[in-house]
Amino acid sequence: MIKRVLFRNRLLPYLLILPEVLIVFVFFYWPSAKALFWSFTLEPPFGGFAQWVGLDNFRELFSSPEYYESAGITLIFAFWTTFISMGLALLLAIFVDRVIRGLVVYRTVLMWPYAVAAPAAAVAFQFIFQPGVGFFAFLNDIWPGIWDPNIVGADAMLMVIIAASWKSITYNFIFFLAGLQAIPRTFVEAAALDGAGPIRRFVTIVFPLLSPTFFFLLVINVTDSFTEGFGIINVMTQGGPGGATNILVYKIYQDGFIGLDLSGSSAQSVVLMALVVLLTFVQFKWIERRIHYAE
Amino acid sequence: MIERTPILNAVTHTILGVGLLVMCFPLVIAFVAATLPYEAVIDVPMTLVPGGELLENAVKAWERGEFATQGVNSVIMTLGILFGKIACASLTAFAICYFNFRFRMLAFWLIFITLMLPLEVRIVPTYEVAGNALLPLQQLLDVLWLTDLVAWLSGVEIALEWNLLDTYWGLTLPLFASATATFLFRQFFLTIPEELAEAAKMDGAGPLRFFFQILLPLSKTNIAALSVIMFVFGWNQYLWPLLITTDPEMRTLVMGLENLIPSEDELPEWNVAMAGTLMVMLPPIVVVLVLQRWFVRGLLGGEK
Numbered sequence: 337m338i339k340r341v342l343f344r345n346r347l348l349p350y351l352l353i354l355p356e357v358l359i360v361f362v363f364f365y366w367p368s369a370k371a372l373f374w375s376f377t378l379e380p381p382f383g384g385f386a387q388w389v390g391l392d393n394f395r396e397l398f399s400s401p402e403y404y405e406s407a408g409i410t411l412i413f414a415f416w417t418t419f420i421s422m423g424l425a426l427l428l429a430i431f432v433d434r435v436i437r438g439l440v441v442y443r444t445v446l447m448w449p450y451a452v453a454a455p456a457a458a459v460a461f462q463f464i465f466q467p468g469v470g471f472f473a474f475l476n477d478i479w480p481g482i483w484d485p486n487i488v489g490a491d492a493m494l495m496v497i498i499a500a501s502w503k504s505i506t507y508n509f510i511f512f513l514a515g516l517q518a519i520p521r522t523f524v525e526a527a528a529l530d531g532a533g534p535i536r537r538f539v540t541i542v543f544p545l546l547s548p549t550f551f552f553l554l555v556i557n558v559t560d561s562f563t564e565g566f567g568i569i570n571v572m573t574q575g576g577p578g579g580a581t582n583i584l585v586y587k588i589y590q591d592g593f594i595g596l597d598l599s600g601s602s603a604q605s606v607v608l609m610a611l612v613v614l615l616t617f618v619q620f621k622w623i624e625r626r627i628h629y630a631e
Numbered sequence: 632m633i634e635r636t637p638i639l640n641a642v643t644h645t646i647l648g649v650g651l652l653v654m655c656f657p658l659v660i661a662f663v664a665a666t667l668p669y670e671a672v673i674d675v676p677m678t679l680v681p682g683g684e685l686l687e688n689a690v691k692a693w694e695r696g697e698f699a700t701q702g703v704n705s706v707i708m709t710l711g712i713l714f715g716k717i718a719c720a721s722l723t724a725f726a727i728c729y730f731n732f733r734f735r736m737l738a739f740w741l742i743f744i745t746l747m748l749p750l751e752v753r754i755v756p757t758y759e760v761a762g763n764a765l766l767p768l769q770q771l772l773d774v775l776w777l778t779d780l781v782a783w784l785s786g787v788e789i790a791l792e793w794n795l796l797d798t799y800w801g802l803t804l805p806l807f808a809s810a811t812a813t814f815l816f817r818q819f820f821l822t823i824p825e826e827l828a829e830a831a832k833m834d835g836a837g838p839l840r841f842f843f844q845i846l847l848p849l850s851k852t853n854i855a856a857l858s859v860i861m862f863v864f865g866w867n868q869y870l871w872p873l874l875i876t877t878d879p880e881m882r883t884l885v886m887g888l889e890n891l892i893p894s895e896d897e898l899p900e901w902n903v904a905m906a907g908t909l910m911v912m913l914p915p916i917v918v919v920l921v922l923q924r925w926f927v928r929g930l931l932g933g934e935k
């Protein structure tokens with residue numbers, strides 16, 4: 337944690353950490369504390385005094401059907417995005433790991449989507465999924481009216497899930513590939529000598545050794561889909577049609593920023609923050625005990 | 632590969648081929664659409680043969696999306712975030728590794744925990760702070776009655792204000808703090824042999840001299856890896872610029888892209904929109920592909 341050889345200076349270390357600690361205080365802790373405070377008060381949007389209302393905001397939140405609807409939508413979005421992107425990434429990583437010829441080409445081509453801004457990817461996908469023009473429009477040529485994400489909620493959901501999964505495949509792929517390549521070849525070779533086929537080797541050796549990576553990515557993906565869906569949804573659907581893609585993060589933004597309901601939005605923020613913190617905590621504590629480590 | 636398995640090898644290359652196609656599909660479609668004239672892009676099904684109008688569409692997108700102004704903003708924001716993050720993170724990591732001071736661990740954890748507080752979940756209060764970055768200080772003074780004390784003693788009312796909305800400071804400063812970068816620098820500094828600091832001390836170098844003349848030059852690879860990640864991160868910022876800019880002169884490219892999406896009552900000129908999308912996507916893609924080695928290293932480093 338710390339060097340044996342240290343410099344002695346009373347003031348300097350404080351000055352060195354000052355810039356970052358100040359920024360963290362002003363832009364992270366202060367707003368988070370503010371959200372917490374607002375969630376227990378009734379806050380007038382254009383100034384004036386706040387009124388302490390205890391748990392009223394939360395009570396209102398948890399009795400609102402729209403909130404549960406939005407929570408359900410978030411779950412669907414998070415589950416499918418995580419499932420599709422981790423599944424495909426794992427599949428691709430396993431096969432890229434097998435390849436000898438062309439490894440660099442495959443890796444390079446699979447790398448670049450990471451660099452694409454979510455809103456830019458969203459614009460491209462929006463064109464592809466347009467009902468009247470673009471790529472998916474041919475469906476409507478064959479069966480008129482079968483595909484319209486601007487009107488049908490399920491179509492819109494499918495569209496944002498595909499865009500969000502595509503966007504996060506690369507990140508998962510890089511971690512899975514690194515995890516696979518860190519597994520000592522001797523383990524797999526020994527099993528092969530004992531007569532285990534490729535599938536058996538994967539199930540009994542490779543996957544258990546890959547499980548730390550797997551759980552790390554699982555938590556990252558779920559928390560990311562809570563938060564990073566914002567860019568994609570704001571560009572593609574604005575939470576619509578009829579609230580069908582209104583995930584929690586987007587609802588916070590809409591209620592607080594557009595609807596100016598500071599207290600209600602803050603209560604939602606606090607719940608989501610608690611959820612993210614809880615997930616991260618689960619990752620650190622609980623899951624780590626139940627998986628294999630290579631060391 | 633361990634055994635000769637011709638069938639499995641064929642399957643491998645087939646699956647990877649399909650995978651590559653799927654991953655490249657959006658870019659290919661965007662590219663083809665960007666090269667087509669308007670009449671061809673609204674055809675159903677759209678052709679997959681590129682046309683010859685890429686330049687015309689790009690010029691149209693450039694003008695319609697005001698890419699000149701926005702491009703400058705994007706570059707300033709990206710580089711600002713990049714330098715800010717690296718400066719803050721390396722200084723903090725240096726203090727945490729090479730000094731023993733009270734609150735050392737507290738500072739480390741304070742920064743590390745911010746990983747769990749993404750901007751998306753605290754949008755509104757962060758916006759309030761951006762309206763006046765000195766607000767926390769002001770309210771602290773108010774609570775401690777120091778404002779009243781000073782007003783009583785000197786007759787001066789303390790009213791601190793620093794508005795970050797629609798400024799370059801607003802676009803960059805709040806993103807200077809980085810738990811990932813601080814953590815990476817710390818990990819790296821811990822691997823540096825103790826003898827270096829010892830030798831530097833014996834030769835009479837102070838801590839700052841050691842930092843600038845020994846530690847930073849040694850961190851070159853680390854900084855390169857971080858820079859790639861931070862470039863992508865900075866360029867692709869969306870929510871934060873969206874919140875704090877209202878002035879069209881302060882918009883960034885990623886935000887401006889939205890204006891190119893044809894709305895219901897306009898001509899659906901998707902070819903222009905796709906040309907604009909390609910231009911916005913390009914800089915970070917080039918950085919990642921050219922500096923691939925550093926990119927992977929920076930990304931994986933954040934895990935540990």
